[in-house]
Amino acid sequence: MSWINEVGPSSDIILSSRVRLARNLADTPFPTAMDKEEMDTVIQRVRRGILGSHSDLKDDYQFLIIKDLSPVDREILVEKHLASPDLIKNYKSSAILVDKVQVCSIMVNEEDHIRLQCIFPGNRLKDALEYLQKVDDTLDAELPYAFDDGLGYLSCCPTNLGTGMRASIMMHLPALAATGQMKGIISTLPKVGMAVRGLYGEGSEAGGDIFQISNQITLGASEEEIIGSLEAIVGQVLEKERQTRRAMAEHDRVRFEDGIWRAYGTITHAKVMDLNEFMDLLSKVRLGVEMGIIPDIDISSINGLMILGQPAHLKKYEKDYADIKDLDILRAKIISKKLRDRKEGA
Amino acid sequence: MSWINEVGPSSDIILSSRVRLARNLADTPFPTAMDKEEMDTVIQRVRRGILGSHSDLKDDYQFLIIKDLSPVDREILVEKHLASPDLIKNYKSSAILVDKVQVCSIMVNEEDHIRLQCIFPGNRLKDALEYLQKVDDTLDAELPYAFDDGLGYLSCCPTNLGTGMRASIMMHLPALAATGQMKGIISTLPKVGMAVRGLYGEGSEAGGDIFQISNQITLGASEEEIIGSLEAIVGQVLEKERQTRRAMAEHDRVRFEDGIWRAYGTITHAKVMDLNEFMDLLSKVRLGVEMGIIPDIDISSINGLMILGQPAHLKKYEKDYADIKDLDILRAKIISKKLRDRKEGA
DSSP states (O other): OOTTTOOOTTTTTEEEEEEEEEEOBTTSOOGGGOOHHHHHHHHHHHHHHHHSTTOTTTTTEEEEEGGGSOHHHHHHHHHTTSSOHHHHHTTTTOEEEEETTSSEEEEESSSSSEEEEEEEESSOHHHHHHHHHHHHHHHHHHSOBOEETTTEEOOSSGGGOBTOEEEEEEEEOHHHHHTTHHHHHHHHGGGGTEEEEBTTBTTOOOGGGEEEEEESOOSSSOHHHHHHHHHHHHHHHHHHHHHHHHHHHHHOHHHHHHHHHHHHHHHTTOSOOOHHHHHHHHHHHHHHHHTTSSOSOOHHHHHHHHHHTSHHHHHTTTTTTTTOOOHHHHHHHHHHHHHHHHHHHO | OOTTTOOOTTTTTEEEEEEEEEEOBTTSOOGGGOOHHHHHHHHHHHHHHHHSTTOTTTTTEEEEEGGGSOHHHHHHHHHTTSSOHHHHHTTTTOEEEEETTSSEEEEESSSSSEEEEEEEESSOHHHHHHHHHHHHHHHHHHSOBOEETTTEEOOSSGGGOBTOEEEEEEEEOHHHHHTTHHHHHHHHGGGGTEEEEBTTBTTOOOGGGEEEEEESOOSSSOHHHHHHHHHHHHHHHHHHHHHHHHHHHHHOHHHHHHHHHHHHHHHTTOSOOOHHHHHHHHHHHHHHHHTTSSOSOOHHHHHHHHHHTSHHHHHTTTTTTTTOOOHHHHHHHHHHHHHHHHHHHO
């Protein structure tokens, strides 16, 4: 069910659909103004809200205090898109609840008291919202949400007022990037209330030709309306990417395939590979898989490799490769082996 | 026995040892001053000298009139280093005799009436000279060589006076090239009477890090003395290349192997490959094979591939790949297949 291991609608281009809701407690100061005791109290109240004996969700979630995790395990949550970088930055006072299928997570004491998030593979924003609303209802029944009839859900940062919802679609757009069309899209989308970011959100670069498109406005429209607008925009970008891929392949098929197979030859043979190069090579391999040029590899394997090649995930392997201290060498070793095994095993 | 399919001493670095002798007939004007009838007469006299009933060599040689060969077959002789580019340029009036093992060739009406050449795999200049001297004696017994007691063998170009001998060693020098040391060697060698050229002789570039070192001076020393000097120089270059390879590998083993395996990954997966890139990639693969990094491929296979990737050799395959008109595409297809088959079959 996790977006990393499964596929969904339009998975040739859309990696995941994510919805998150910002919620705060009416009877507690905002996180920026809380003291240590208040922070701990929020954590315990959210925990009981989900894991308490009355909760339908009590058997599905794991509760984690961030400061009890190793630095590597904290980063792994970020690399899987289950936790935000801010939650880890606040590790002294933050906690998280993650469901067993790694689809839904509830962050406590991030920028807001509570951030609920659901991430699905492929193009499934509405499903993600629906799933998340059940979790939200469970908490709402237990906790006094800060809500104003005029403004909607109150939040620490005014950009989250109203629905408190941020919906985002993660897309692989190598053809639009290669032909320079992404620049125009990135500068146009904010004009229609959408933002474009890289793989790891705000401030991250679009390594591997992966872009996240999300709503900027949370106020003045319902959750369903916001998702409808985002889906319409995403549909246009998706179609443009597909058209450009076809045009590139038709223009000079051999050279198009040449670029893809060279990337495959390099990623399966390199002995040192930094993160940027890895993401660029994997982007080309993904394109080759999606277009039927590279056989015997499925897209969900590629998503798995993309996450496996991130620094914290690699560090998890260090015990098996105790002699390798250099992450770029470890990355080359693990990724090339996985890709070759997968292809030979297929 | 051919240098392309066999190995010899120091084959890790030395591809071949070649000796050629320039000879002219005393009773005939030099090629630059001959008419058509005289040219034909020279061809027939050399032919009888080698293939006549009295000759020991008569069963070993094949006689070819250059203008009767297709343009592709002419170029193939050059690519195999059996004929010189000049012999093909003079195709209207030239001929060649090639022995069955493709070690020795006798060019007629090149720059001189006769150019005898012998090419051995590895470091075997003396063997090549000895082999060639027997052929020279056979012809000398039949034909009136232009010879002056003071000057030695007379030749069309004064740079060939005396012995008429040019000895050359073809070396693979990727470490000296990569570290910039080749520039110094190329500028120093002429000062000691040696010249450095590329794979296909005068004016050709040193593609694939392959360099030919040959004597410039043919006068005032015996054949054995000239070869002795060349061998001494070659021995120094050889040792320097070996030291530099070791130093490069020791300095950063992983990055050294990375460069080699990336070249291997590219050459086995590319779909379009021009001659320059092919030679550069094959140079790295050869280095990897020579240093035991790439297993299950032998050096003579690499020499075979180097020649197979040349334009005329590729054109020979056109009938099997009638749909492929682009040599760069054909090269990628044939070379990557051969390399992968060879490795899988090993």
